[in-house]
Amino acid sequence: MKRNLCWIRRDLRLHDHHALSMALKNAEETFLVFIFDTNILDKLSDKNDKRITLIMDALLEMEKTLNEHGSSLIVKYGDPKIEIPALARELQVDAVFFNRDYEPYAKERDAHVEKKLRALGIDVHQFKDHVFYEKNEVLTGQREIYKVFTPYKNKWLEHFRAQDSIVPEYKCPLKKLAPFKNQHSLLQKDWFKETGFNKTEVLITGGTTPARSRLKNFSKSINRYKEARDIPSLNMTSLLSPYIRFGNISIRDMIRTAVQSNDEGSLTWLSEIIWRDFYQVILDVYPKVENHCFKTEYDRIKWTGKKEHFQLWCEGQTGFPIVDAAMRCLNETGFMHNRLRMVVASFLTKTLLIDWRFGERYFAEKLLDYDMAANNGGWQWSASTGVDAQPYFRIFNPWNQSEKFDEEGKFIREWCPELKEFSNKKIHYPHETDMVEQAQAKCVIGKNYPFPIVSYKVQKEKALAMFKAIS
Ligand SMILES: Cc1cc2nc3c(=O)[nH]c(=O)nc-3n(C[C@H](O)[C@H](O)[C@H](O)COP(=O)(O)OP(=O)(O)OC[C@H]3O[C@@H](n4cnc5c(N)ncnc54)[C@H](O)[C@@H]3O)c2cc1C
The missing domain is CATH 1.10.579.10 (DNA Cyclobutane Dipyrimidine Photolyase, subunit A, domain 3)
Structure with missing residues (x-):
């Protein structure tokens, strides 16, 4: 029987998830793990950091859904470079699946984890999920990356139209999930206490349900986005950025909404999403910008x-x-x-x-x-x-x-x-x-x-x- 492990990170959702979809497709049983990465958390000085509460909201929502499918979410606290290979070995999986992350620390971490897993004879599969187009997909005539946004955007749109503006959806049939593992259940433990962070009051609730409802609400006024987006007191932007940052909805969910109508508001909104892809490519190709001027x-x-x-x-x-x-x-x-x-x-x-x-x-x-x-x-x-x-x-x-x-x-x-x-x-x-x-x-x-x-x-x-x- 083939078993896979899907490692979720900044993609806290159970739908339209590239790595999860492929993991489920390729095995009889798929486990899901999230790791509170101490290399990141140890740098957060504020123990009331609101983002931890948003992550927790999303994990609890995911765990509830997984429980309803007779499965569970494995949640760990530690260094993924140690935790992922150890867990993969403990669960005796054939392969580990995850979505690519383009931040310098994440790339270094993922390369390290991959090396360790391969040394253990465990396969690794990485996927594009966080962006719509990656660095090698939107290039100049000289096959170089664009350093100016407008021609980048035009080429992005040209590619998109060439594929008939089809936005893929990565289906995640949850029936092939691995059975419940009680000892790992998030609900069994006080994770706030374990991580040293406090649950805090946040403007929004994390997770896919609130993200979807915000997207739906925004879609009703998207046609007014172009004229109203610059006035802060109007609150006419989508306010989806925390949700897309933690992957509670997918970038494809957003693009699907953007292309549903062909009005100026939707096109302007799509353009902002293209800015997002543009900057992800810049960071991926020029990691030095983390600490240095691009110029x-x-x-x-x-x-x-x-x-x-x-x-x-x-x-x-x-x-x-x-x-x-x-x-x-x-x-x-x-x-x-x-x-x-x-x-x-x-x-x-x-x-x-x-x-x-x-x-x-x-x-x-x-x-x-x-x-x-x-x-x-x-x-x-x-x-x-x-x-x-x-x-x-x-x-x-x-x-x-x-x-x-x-x-x-x-x-x-x-x-x-x-x-x-x-x-x-x-x-x-x-x-x-x-x-x-x-x-x-x-x-x-x-x-x-x-x-x-x-x-x-x-x-x-x-x-x-x-x-x-x-x-
Ligand atoms: C100094 C500065 C710092 C910023 N820091 C961040 C940040 O840490 N995280 C972040 O997501 N955005 C950042 N932005 C971009 C932008 O301000 C936010 O994405 C936007 O305000 C989020 O609100 P919204 O979801 O209502 O956006 P909407 O106007 O509804 O836009 C939809 C989505 O497009 C993306 N987007 C919009 N504008 C930009 C942009 N200029 N660059 C890249 N993506 C964009 C976001 O994912 C956003 O959710 C920054 C901009 C500036 C000028």
């Missing part, structure tokens, strides 16, 4: 920003209301709207003159949807150091961004309540109000809310000089 010369920039300004940026106390509202929202919820990510990233790098790597790391600690490829891509785009980044002389004016994308100050009022009594106009510039206006708004600038910590105009000139010194 190597910019590693020589002398960032002159101040440590205390970084702290105020983190806390949402810069005196720039739109920046502060966005950072407070991130700190509280673990989410930030895309427009605001661009605003605060541009502000940190080109107004406070602080190295993008500090901001990137802060986001990595806080974002529910933290994904190295997208986060690194977004930060390096904003800092002008990345692949197909905005040119260095394009510097977001935080005052204009505020007025343009939060015209009535709705978002600012939500996250900076001390400013809520100012008029729609003045809420963007509270430091320009006089004492009477401040008394009326019950907010004294310098006491209840800070003065701007820097002058945007002065800093802009310094930023230009900083980049020019390299160019």
